[in-house]
Amino acid sequence: QQQVKQSPQSLIVQKGGISIINCAYENTAFDYFPWYQQFPGKGPALLIAIRPDVSEKKEGRFTISFNKSAKQFSLHIMDSQPGDSATYFCAAAIPGAGSYQLTFGKGTKLSVIP
Amino acid sequence: KAGVTQTPRYLIKTRGQQVTLSCSPISGHRSVSWYQQTPGQGLQFLFEYFSETQRNKGNFPGRFSGRQFSNSRSEMNVSTLELGDSALYLCASSYRGPTPSGNTIYFGEGSWLTVV
Secondary structure (H helix, E strand, C coil): CCCEEEECCEEEEECCCCEEEEEEECCCCCCEEEEEEECCCCCCEEEEEECCCCCEEEECCEEEEEECCCCEEEEEECCCCHHHCEEEEEEEECHHHCCCCCEECCCEEEEEEC | CCCCEEECCEEEECCCCCEEEEEECCCCCCEEEEEEEECCCEEEEEEEEECCEEEEECCCCCCEEEEECCCCCEEEEECCCCHHHCEEEEEEEECCCCCHHHHCCEECCCEEEEEC
């Protein structure tokens, strides 16, 4: 049973546009929600993360919006650039449980076209 | 500060063989986790080691095993390789401290395993 559902599977955005990737989770015990960016041939790199005690976190062009009641969170990439073309994964974890296990969404392949 | 280092980066094995992959975490990090990444299943948690003890294990058969050494370096082993074990194996490290920042998990670039 997939505990983190991510959509869309792929996304094409014009340069300068806004990229939006959505995730939904089922386990209410999750309390740490990171986003990872992965380029071909590379490992996932942490982009931004949020905890459920805040509804939004912004770092540069990247913003996470979090809706605890709906059990949903999303990544917004403002002013998308061709260099942002990569696969993005949302994830969730329960660090307080003593296990640092990340449960990942299936990923979104983002293509930013000039 | 050096990142998570994995060796080897690429390897080809034959069905039935075994393989050992190595991971050196970021200096000072005490937790090492392993993930398998495939196009069909995505990123799946294999296991986590902390203080040389396995803390959690994902839903993988017993052919997948690992260990952690006193210097936090870790190895994972897959025995009796099957074609379906072809994947990118990712190692991740974390300080695993009591503060939220200690939870940040950093990944290496992975070891590409092809089973033929």
